[in-house]
Amino acid sequence: MTGVRNVTFQFDKRLLVLIGRGVLVLLAAMLVAAPWIFDLADLQVITELLCLLVLAVMWNLLAGYADIVTIGQHGFVGIGCYAFYAFAVFTDVGPYAAILLAGLTTLVFALPAMIVVFRLRAAYLAVGTWVLAEVMMLGAGKIDAFGAGLGISLPVSVVREFGGNIAERFTTIYWMALILAVTAMAATYFLMRSATGIGLTAMRDNEEAAGAVGVNLFRARVICFLWAAPFLGLAGALITLQKLRIAPAASFSIIDWTVYIIFIVVIGGVGSFEGPVIGTFVFFLIREYLQSWGVWHFIVLGGVSIAMVLIEPRGIWGLLRRVVPGDLIPVSHRPPRGS
Amino acid sequence: MLELVGLGRHFGGLNVIKGLDLTVAEGEILGIIGPNGAGKSTLFNLIGGNLAPNSGRIVYAGRDITRMTSWHRCRVGIGRTFQIPRPFHQMTVYENVLVAAVHGSGNTVARAKGRAQAVLEQTGLWHRQDMPAGRLSLLDLKRLELAKALALTPKLLLLDELAGGLTDAECNGLLDIVRKVHSGGTTVVWIEHVIRALRRIAGRFVVLYGGNIFASGTPDEVLADARVKEVYLGAEGNAGDSGQ
Ligand SMILES: Nc1ncnc2c1ncn2[C@@H]1O[C@H](COP(=O)(O)OP(=O)(O)OP(=O)(O)O)[C@@H](O)[C@H]1O
Ligand SMILES: [Mg+2]
Numbered sequence: 001m002t003g004v005r006n007v008t009f010q011f012d013k014r015l016l017v018l019i020g021r022g023v024l025v026l027l028a029a030m031l032v033a034a035p036w037i038f039d040l041a042d043l044q045v046i047t048e049l050l051c052l053l054v055l056a057v058m059w060n061l062l063a064g065y066a067d068i069v070t071i072g073q074h075g076f077v078g079i080g081c082y083a084f085y086a087f088a089v090f091t092d093v094g095p096y097a098a099i100l101l102a103g104l105t106t107l108v109f110a111l112p113a114m115i116v117v118f119r120l121r122a123a124y125l126a127v128g129t130w131v132l133a134e135v136m137m138l139g140a141g142k143i144d145a146f147g148a149g150l151g152i153s154l155p156v157s158v159v160r161e162f163g164g165n166i167a168e169r170f171t172t173i174y175w176m177a178l179i180l181a182v183t184a185m186a187a188t189y190f191l192m193r194s195a196t197g198i199g200l201t202a203m204r205d206n207e208e209a210a211g212a213v214g215v216n217l218f219r220a221r222v223i224c225f226l227w228a229a230p231f232l233g234l235a236g237a238l239i240t241l242q243k244l245r246i247a248p249a250a251s252f253s254i255i256d257w258t259v260y261i262i263f264i265v266v267i268g269g270v271g272s273f274e275g276p277v278i279g280t281f282v283f284f285l286i287r288e289y290l291q292s293w294g295v296w297h298f299i300v301l302g303g304v305s306i307a308m309v310l311i312e313p314r315g316i317w318g319l320l321r322r323v324v325p326g327d328l329i330p331v332s333h334r335p336p337r338g339s
Numbered sequence: 340m341l342e343l344v345g346l347g348r349h350f351g352g353l354n355v356i357k358g359l360d361l362t363v364a365e366g367e368i369l370g371i372i373g374p375n376g377a378g379k380s381t382l383f384n385l386i387g388g389n390l391a392p393n394s395g396r397i398v399y400a401g402r403d404i405t406r407m408t409s410w411h412r413c414r415v416g417i418g419r420t421f422q423i424p425r426p427f428h429q430m431t432v433y434e435n436v437l438v439a440a441v442h443g444s445g446n447t448v449a450r451a452k453g454r455a456q457a458v459l460e461q462t463g464l465w466h467r468q469d470m471p472a473g474r475l476s477l478l479d480l481k482r483l484e485l486a487k488a489l490a491l492t493p494k495l496l497l498l499d500e501l502a503g504g505l506t507d508a509e510c511n512g513l514l515d516i517v518r519k520v521h522s523g524g525t526t527v528v529w530i531e532h533v534i535r536a537l538r539r540i541a542g543r544f545v546v547l548y549g550g551n552i553f554a555s556g557t558p559d560e561v562l563a564d565a566r567v568k569e570v571y572l573g574a575e576g577n578a579g580d581s582g583q
Contacts, residue, residue, distance in 0.1 A: 195441045195448050202427045202438040208389060209425035213487050214413035214442035271429075335433050335468055336452050 013325040020320075020328040024277075031178055035171045043174050047242060049284050050177040054184045054235045055257055056264045056276035058228035061188060063262075064271035065200040066224035067207060068117065071126050071258050075113075075133025076229050078252030079106045080236020082140050085246045088158045090145070095161040099176070099237040106233025109136075110226055117225065118218070130254070137252035151247025159244060173241050180238060184231050192273065192331040196223055201331070204271045255298075266305045269315030273329045278316050340365040340526050341386070341495060346395035348378075348385055355381045357550035358395065363495070368517075368527040370541030370558065372534060374570060377547045379530045380422050383497050386528075387419040388412045399495070413443045418493030420484035422500045422530075428473030432464055435472050435483055436490045443491030454490060462486040462516060478509050485513065489520060496520065498529040502536045510536050538562070546570065 030037070034046055055073065062068040083105035087098035113132055120128040141149045163169030191197050199215035211217050240246055250256075260283065268279020286304070290297035312318040341363040348356040355378040363369055373379050384390040386397060388409035397405045404412060427435050436458050440451035459465045462482045467475065472483060481501055488496060498517070502510045514536060521527050521540075531537040538544070538558040546554040546561060548570050554561050561567055 193448075195446075198434065198438050198448060199442055201430060201434070205427035205429050206425045208409075209421065209427065209487075210438065210442075211409040212387060212389065212413070212419055212421070212425075213439035214410045214444075214491060215438065216408075216410045216442070218408070332431065333434050333437055333448065333452075335456055 013323065016324045017326045017328065020324060024328055034178075035174060040167060040170055043170055044242065045284070045288070047170070047174045047177045047238075049280060050174075050181040051235045051239055051242075052261065052264065052283070053181050053276060053280045054231055055261045056268070056280055057184050057188055058231050059258075059261045060265045060270060060272075060276045061191075061200075061224050062228055064265065064275070065204045066221045067203065068221060068225060069122075069126050070117070070129040071254070071262070072129030072131075072133035073232060073261060074252050074254045074257035075129070075136040076106050076110065076232035077236040077239065077257040078133070078137060078140060078248075079109050080233030081240040081246045081251035082146060082236075083233060084237035084240050085146065085152070085154065089155060095158055099234060099241075102237035103230035103234040106236070107226060107230045110229035114222065114225060118221065133252065133254070133258075137248045140252065141248035146246060149248060151245055151250065153245040154240070162241065173238065176241075177238050180231070180234055188227075189273070189329065189331065191223075191227065193333075196220060197331065198333065200224065260301075263301045263305045265315075267301075267308050267315055269317030269321075271314065272317045272321075273327065273331055274317045275315050282316065340400060341528075342398040343386070344396045344398065346382075346385060346397065347393050348381060348390060349393055354550055356385065356392070359551050361545065361552055363526060363528055365526055366524070367543060368521055368529065368541045370537040370544045371528060371530045371547055372532070372537065372544060372561075373547035373553070378550055379547050380499055382547065383419055383499050383530065386497060387417060410442070413439075413491050413493075414445065416492075416494035417497065418443070418488035418491040418495070419497035420481075420488050420499055420501055422503070424477075424480040424484045426472035426475065426480060426483055428471065430472060431468060432470050432472055432475070432479075432483060433459065433468040436464075436486050439487045439490035443493075454492070458486050458490045461489065461519075463512065477504055481505065481513065485516065493525060496525050496527045498527065498531075500530055500532060502531055502533045514540055534562070 031046070034043060038046065055077065059070070059073055062070055080102045084098050084102035087093055087101045088095050091098070093101065116128050116132055117125060140146060146152055159169070162172045192200065199210060199220050202210040202213070202215055203217060203220060207217060236251065240251065243250065264279035264283045265276055266279070267282055268277065269275025283301070286301060287297060290300055293300070308315055314321070343359055343361040346356055346359045347354075359382070371379055371382070381390065385392050388404075388407055388411075392405065395405075396403055399412075399415065399417065402415070404415070407415075427438065430438070433455060437448070437451060437455040440446065440454040440458070441448055444451065444454070446454070456465070459468060462485055464479060464482050464486055467479055475483060485498070485501060501513055505513070510533065517527060517529070518540060529537060529541060541558055544556065544558045544561040545552050546567050553570060554564050554567050
């Protein structure tokens with residue numbers, strides 16, 4: 001390796017980071033302009049995409065960094081759905097406050113859930129979280145006020161609060177989903193930049209070694225778990241607004257809110273900030289183009305995930321990172337300048 | 340400074356540490372030697388809090404820390420390296436040390452940066468600050484293990500085969516760093532097979548064998564002990580070599 005070659009090489013590669021960031025900025029700009037450039041059907045799809053992105057960011061935080069490989073994420077999404085319905089329909093706090101209270105309710109449910117989650121590790125934890133989520137679903141299906149096993153539609157009066165006509169309503173919901181996604185990403189970005197975050201990044205790479213340099217593994221896990229919960233609940237509320245009804249099977253769907261999310265994060269890149277973003281994008285491409293294949297698109301997704309794990313455990317972003325020299329969303333720390 | 344009382348640990352039916360008593364005095368450099376599989380690293384895992392003992396107590400600075408988590412032990416001043424380096428491989432060298440500087444002290448990231456930089460300069464890794472730790476050479480990995488432990492500003496430093504696999508010159512560099520740290524008031528316990536290096540820095544040797552302290556004394560006394568020679572001969576074939 002000669003010095004000269006190295007320099008030209010680095011120049012080329014730095015450019016890749018800039019290009020990557022350019023793409024992200026372009027995507028962000030498109031999201032902001034979306035209500036004006038897309039039709040209603042597309043806007044609905046993008047709204048859904050943003051909700052899944054939030055779920056993916058949270059699953060990645062738990063599984064990719066804090067080693068909480070949960071397969072019960074749908075439990076908290078479902079709690080968010082039902083809590084939103086409850087506050088919007090049974091109280092007069094107003095529909096927007098009901099969304100926020102759905103997030104808060106999920107956080108409250110997360111507290112006792114920790115008793116189960118933090119007693120279990122590895123495979124037991126995965127099974128434990130799944131059982132917990134299924135119990136929540138069964139519980140929700142027993143409550144008559146929520147339509148028991150069949151579920152119940154949002155009353156028209158509540159739906160109308162978000163807009164008099166369909167176009168207006170979908171635009172409102174879209175903006176809320178965008179705000180939620182931006183908030184989830186920004187807040188998680190700052191978490192990762194904090195002292196807790198640098199500890200989490202170390203845990204991702206080697207948990208025992210992280211503990212041996214003072215990272216409080218227990219505290220870090222608790223923070224992540226309680227961090228994710230309200231965002232999952234908020235996403236649940238917005239999902240309910242899109243579907244206009246709650247039902248045990250749909251609101252607590254393990255396929256939609258956990259399995260797909262795992263595919264997304266695994267394909268995009270677990271343990272990175274870029275991974276969930278890339279994964280969500282790829283997931284939607286596969287889903288939109290292969291939808292006509294029915295159940296086969298699910299099998300393709302699973303196959304791609306497994307192939308990804310075998311080729312590069314750090315996903316598409318891991319593959320790209322072999323040539324791209326830096327992170328697109330830089331959560332890393334650099335030495336003080338002037339030294 | 341550190342007192343191990345009747346410490347015991349077994350893995351299934353394998354008794355690795357059997358009622359071990361050991362006192363480490365403040366300010367000393369204690370060398371621990373012993374044949375492969377004697378339980379030296381296990382002993383560090385017990386002191387560092389990575390393993391829980393099945394019996395006995397660990398007293399550090401007058402305080403019973405037997406049940407304390409590994410991260411709390413960092414906070415009270417115990418820093419350790421791992422025999423097989425455990426870098427945070429996707430993070431840069433700088434970030435690796437920063438993690439320790441932040442979490443060993445409870446500092447904010449901003450305030451720990453100066454400490455991280457000082458430790459990197461001290462361990463000769465400053466020029467590698469930007470490199471992902473997974474790409475380091477063996478020597479630099481060993482330096483990084485040391486740097487991570489030093490970033491904790493430890494009062495008690497546990498080194499597990501820091502010199503293993505290095506050339507004499509590389510080894511001397513590490514010895515100089517540890518000497519400086521020691522003269523700054525840090526107590527050092529050092530496990531090493533490279534006895535020639537260890538005897539130049541340690542004031543006292545203990546031999547771990549059969550799950551207990553087999554011999555103890557000045558390096559010269561211990562290495563001259565016929566029983567110690569026998570243990571090494573029996574276990575490794577040639578003790579004379581490493582003793583020179
Ligand atoms: N986590 C573990 N589970 C099961 N057995 C273990 C574990 N850790 C260590 N052992 C066993 O305990 C014994 C002592 O291991 P240890 O690593 O402490 O030896 P050591 O003195 O450090 O050896 P070396 O000089 O080779 O590093 C070995 O037989 C090892 O296989
Ligand atoms: Mg060992």
